Amino acid sequence: MKKCILELHNIGMKYQSLNGEIPALENINMCVDEGEFVSIVGPSGCGKSTLLSIISGLLTPTSGSVYIEGELVKGPSKKIGYMLQKDHLFEWRTIMQNVLLGLEIQRRVTPEAKEYAVHLLKTYGLYDFRDKYPSQLSGGMRQRAALIRTLVTNPQILLLDEAFSALDYQTRLAVTDDIYAIIKKENKTAIMVTHDIAESISMADRVIVLTRRPGTIKSCHIIKMNLKNRTPLSSREVPEFQTYFRQIWKELEIHV
Numbered sequence: 001m002k003k004c005i006l007e008l009h010n011i012g013m014k015y016q017s018l019n020g021e022i023p024a025l026e027n028i029n030m031c032v033d034e035g036e037f038v039s040i041v042g043p044s045g046c047g048k049s050t051l052l053s054i055i056s057g058l059l060t061p062t063s064g065s066v067y068i069e070g071e072l073v074k075g076p077s078k079k080i081g082y083m084l085q086k087d088h089l090f091e092w093r094t095i096m097q098n099v100l101l102g103l104e105i106q107r108r109v110t111p112e113a114k115e116y117a118v119h120l121l122k123t124y125g126l127y128d129f130r131d132k133y134p135s136q137l138s139g140g141m142r143q144r145a146a147l148i149r150t151l152v153t154n155p156q157i158l159l160l161d162e163a164f165s166a167l168d169y170q171t172r173l174a175v176t177d178d179i180y181a182i183i184k185k186e187n188k189t190a191i192m193v194t195h196d197i198a199e200s201i202s203m204a205d206r207v208i209v210l211t212r213r214p215g216t217i218k219s220c221h222i223i224k225m226n227l228k229n230r231t232p233l234s235s236r237e238v239p240e241f242q243t244y245f246r247q248i249w250k251e252l253e254i255h256v
């Protein structure tokens with residue numbers, strides 16, 4: 001039986017601004033299973049990043065609660081790894097030093113943790129680049145390094161916020177395949193937000209569509225592809241892909 005690892009109960013968020021209250025999210029309820037890949041799509045400004053910040057514990061919602069493995073989230077949790085649009089690698093640190101950064105912040109640079117970092121770098125083709133600086137790597141390799149830095153702290157849930165949108169189209173296709181394979185191999189639960197419908201369908205087990213701001217859940221699509229070894233690239237090739245795309249496009253009020 002599937003185990004629910006993350007639960008959102010009635011999440012609502014209102015920002016206070018000089019011009020009054022800005023309602024960003026309303027009445028978000030959701031349950032994510034262990035190992036599931038959920039993507040959340042919605043028009044720009046509908047509250048996607050806000051939702052991830054709330055899940056990460058960095059932002060406290062105005063109403064509702066977040067539970068990870070049944071435990072109420074009250075602040076940043078070690079069970080969560082957060083990946084942003086920009087890779088946020090430090091240019092003056094080598095790849096190895098960048099990868100160890102999260103552990104340093106958590107004061108957990110143990111020999112075992114270092115060994116795990118080396119293992120990840122070797123497995124995902126960056127070991128030979130460990131002493132290079134980020135500027136010496138391609139955009140795709142940088143993104144992989146950023147993911148490894150997130151994985152090193154061994155989070156159970158990965159949050160990806162438009163993680164690929166800074167890359168050019170071709171690179172993005174290759175990198176999503178790459179990152180998807182790593183997430184599956186490391187057996188992580190992932191929640192990705194994006195405004196890119198194709199990207200969301202190509203990676204997810206489930207796509208959740210949000211309305212315009214204040215973001216509420218508009219619909220939910222279970223993505224099933226008739227593929228033996230599903231990858232984001234191969235998902236784009238099957239006929240179901242277009243069907244999902246058309247449905248979600250209609251719901252994503254970007255054309256009105």
Ligand code: ADP
Binds near residue numbers: 024044046
């Ligand atoms: P998305 O990621 O879907 O583009 P965001 O979650 O970044 O949307 O923002 C949702 C809405 O909340 C937007 O209208 C944005 O302007 C507003 N907002 C985001 N952060 C703040 C903040 N710190 N203060 C006031 N308003 C904010």
Ligand code: MG
Binds near residue numbers: 049050
């Ligand atoms: Mg955003």
